[in-house]
Amino acid sequence: MQRSTTLRALTLAGLLAPAAMIPAHATAANADVSAGDWLLRGGLTHVAPKSDNGNLDASGLGLSANAPADVGSNTRPSGNITYMMTDNLGLELLVAIPFKHDLNVGGVDIGSTRHLPPTLSLQYHFNTGTAVRPYIGAGINYTHFFDEDTADVTGQDIDLDDSWGAAVQAGIDFAVDENWFVNAEVRWIDIETDVSLGTADLGTVKIDPWTFGMNVGYRF
Known part of the structure; x- marks a missing residue:
């Protein structure tokens, strides 16, 4: 738990770093958006599953009938598009490009899986009349698991069902x-x-991840 909390804190601090890279003249830019605008973002997302996965x-597998599961973290290129x-x-x-997660049960690596997490969210953007525009959102996620790679434990295939769930x-x-902006986000x-x-x-398996993204964006 301590390792996971520390990782999240360090990752979030890194995602806020783009604010320090904004040049002085950016204060004259206006981040406000209007109806009909499209916001295109692209960058990296780090997916950090919670520490207790059930x-x-x-x-x-020759292990306990009640063995703890652990799902590894992963970072991949990602993007999102918003219509105002x-x-x-x-x-x-x-x-996003498919994320890959290692699977461990009872201390034994049993394989890995890839997943695609398309997420549709309704956002509220706080127009501030400045270079900074925060927003919040909520929606629904569909996670498709595929390409399960089973470690040579029993020779049997491991399968993970697809998932539907909420996202904030x-x-x-x-x-x-x-037009150009940089972005930091957490989900x-x-x-x-x-x-x-x-x-x-x-x-x-309860994955319930926090995700941390850092992006470059363009408004058109």
Whole structure:
């Protein structure tokens, strides 16, 4: 838990660093958005699953019938696009290159999986008349797990079911000029998946990650 908390704190501090890189003349830029604007962002997202991912029946792996599961973190290129429906309300779609997570049960690596996490969110943008524009959002996430790579433990395939869940976010855009801006954001996503080994159900893994993103954006 301490390792996970420290990692999140350091990552969030790093994501806020773009504010320090804004040149002095950026204070004259206005980050306010208007109805009909499109906001395109691209950068990196770090996915940090919570530290306690639940317990699985790993007796089929020669382990405990109540073994703790652990899902590794990962960082990948990502992007999102927002359409401003009004001066304050925007609809955002999050996309990314597939994330890869290592899976560990009872201290034994059992394989890895990739996932795609498209997320649709309704955002509220706080127009401030300055170079800084914070926003918050909430929506729904669909996580598709695929390409499970099973470690040579039993020779059986591991499968993870797809997941639907809620997602919330907060972010800040920093205007560099009339169109370009830099962005830092954080999200929490409700992701739970049922895990099976061959035909045997092992149980449910609760991933529920925090994600931290740093992006460059363009308004048009």
